[in-house]
Amino acid sequence: MKTIPGNLFDKLLESQNPLNHFCLFLTDASGSILDFTGHTEWYTRSLPETGTSITTLFDFSTGLFPFREKELKLSNLQLIDDRFTDVLVLQGDRNTLWFLLFDVTEHTRYVEQLVQRLNEINYQNETNPLGHLELLGMATFKRTAPSLYELQGTIPQWLSRLKPGLLKSAGKELFSVFPYLEAFEPEATPFWNEKNKETYPSGIWIENDDTGNEYLLKAIAVNFSNEAYLILRLENEQAVGQEVYQKARELELAYEKLTQTEKRLKELLEYKEKFVSIISHDLRSPIASVFGIAEMLTNDEELKGSLDDFYREMLLGIKSEMARLLDYNDKLYHWSNLELGNFQLKIEEMEVQKLADTVKRTAQHALENKNLKYRTDIPEGLSINADITLFLQALNNLIANAIKFTPEGGEVGFTARSDSKGNTFITIYDKGVGMPEQVKNNLFHVQTTSHGTRGEKGSGLGLGIIRKVVETHGFSMAVESEEGKGSRFTITLPANK
Amino acid sequence: MIKKKISMLGSFAVGKTSLVQRFVRSIFSEKYHTTIGVKIDQKIIQINHEEVNLLLWDIHGEDEFQKVKPAYVMGSSGLFIVMDGTRRKTLDIGLELLEMAQKVAGDIPFVVLMNKSDLKESWEITGEEIQELKDKGMEVWLTSAKEDTNVEEAFTSLAKKTLTE
Secondary structure (H helix, E strand, O other), rough: OOOOOHHHHHHHHHHHHHHHHHEEEEEEEOOOEEEEOOHHHHHOOOOOOOOEEHHHOOHHHHOHHHHHOOOEEEEEEEOOOOOOOEEEEEEEEOEEEEEEEEEEEOOHHHHHHHHHHHOOOOOOOOOOOOEEEEEOOOOOOEEOOHHHHHOOOOOOOHHHOOOOOOOOOOHHHHHHHHOOHHHHHHHHHHHHHHOOOEEEEEEEEEEEEEOOOEEEEEEEEEEEEEEEEEEEEEOOOOOHHHHHHHHHHHHHHHHHHHHHHHHHHHHHHHHHHHHHHHHHHHHHHHHHHHHHHHHHHHHHHHHHHHHHHHHHHHHHHHHHHHHHHHHHHHHHHHHHHHOOOOOOOEEEEEEEHHHHHHHHHHHHHHHHHHHEEEEEEEEOOOOEEEEEHHHHHHHHHHHHHHHHHHOOEEEEEEEEEOOOOEEEEEEEEEEOOOOOOHHOOOOOOOOOOOOOOOOOOOOHHHHHHHHHHHHHOOOOEEEEEOOOOOEEEEEEEOOOO | EEEEEEEEEEEOOHHHHHHHHHHOOOOOOOOOOOOEEEEEEEEEEEEEEEEEEEEEEEOEEOOOOOOOOOOOOOOOOOEEEEEEOOOHHHHHHHHHHHHHHHHHHOOOOOOEEEEEEEHHHOOOOHHHHHHHHHHHOOOOEOOEEEOOOOHHHHHHHHHHHHHHO
């Protein structure tokens, strides 16, 4: 493998630049591998074997055979694992071909190493001091003065396709051919002047040829032997860089869309809650009036006496349903206002025993209706700080639920305790039907509602109100429940609240 | 022939590349393809019987990953500040880029393109905000690269400005 054509390739092979994983294949004119060397494992997972066809290793080589004489092919190919490879196919003699493979994914580092290597070996080339870079897909220009550049050696094939005929004479017209370089020059000038580094890369720019093919380009400023050079080459990092930016921006766009959607949803929710609040507020008066009339009629002994059983039952039904409607409407009103944040907490201190007594008084009728025991266990003198009106709403809802799900003659209760850290725990419990796990897990969704032990209907808003009151105070709540044994709702009031 | 460098500036994904592609090649792609670096195109147009070669610098979108290099704007004869009507923050970014560009290139003509007018029902940028820009003396075009709305008109308008101002 010592007959590689050209001085530069000898030097490259000697240097065995690990970054570029340089490797060689020697084949006959039909593509059968005669020999190979270098980092072949970098380009193919199959182990090369002499005597087999190179087309079994590389798809790109399939169209090359039969190979025409004196033909030189250059290409940039993505072979494996997102690595970009320059492939040079050269004719050795009448019956042999050379395949030279370079990984150019990190070409900037490659150029840096190349220049360093050329400096070390004091490389001389008559047409281009940096060597036959055109064979590696690069065009070299020497900077003779600000904005004046002269082409060194010959231009690579891609440049002939992109700018046919424009660079044949000299590099003076470089800015009119590549306007991007006009912007790059001021950036690179300090680097050229300081001469303390060997390469300085530009950003990427994109141009189209006459047929619309896109070329991603990069310029590299180079200091070599006290002269300033500019290298142009096709950028092969696009798949890596492009993919990263593309993903990042797609994610950013998706995030922006989500944020927009969230904002719109919040606006819609607020609109809905305002609507509910206004409607429930306006409905309260007529509902309360009808309820009051029904109550008045059912309490009128003379009227009751004039009605037969059927109409009396109907009247009681109207009163009962109106009471339920009024309660439902009130809850709706409270819930929508809580969601809207239409309130200010008025924190007061109150003894827990007094709270428990108030809760009992509110629930008295329901307790008697089902003949339930109401037990309390509260340390003497224990008090809490809360917005009492709001907090009582939560406790009343909890005890109403406890009553609802406890069979006749059963037991509900209100207990409280505090720990050594000053946290207070208030528990409303029942020894009723309890809840299955699935119900417990979805408990605080507004739409959750179940019939009670007597078929009592719920609004589905009670637990939503409780949750909101607890959250607004900065308290927390835990639920324990076992089917057939009952449920315990414990509100924790932290010491600092 | 007169040659004019026109820089396209704006946040990412506002449609700069799509506007240039629509203007230069009369094509549009729904697929978002982010621009890396700078994409340079050109188109020769006739202004008052005179041929003008517009050299269009489609500069990558500004975001936290990529900041626009001031050097890209140097030598520009005109600027397009592109905003996406559906994204409020592209207005702020556009105005910041305008400020940066004017520091670098001086008081050169510019036109604001409020793009994606085909999605007007989803616009976050309001008519009042657009009017505010106009009240400050800015020329604003509501464009759609997708539906080819006002694209040719906006480019011609800026080209004329570069010749007269």
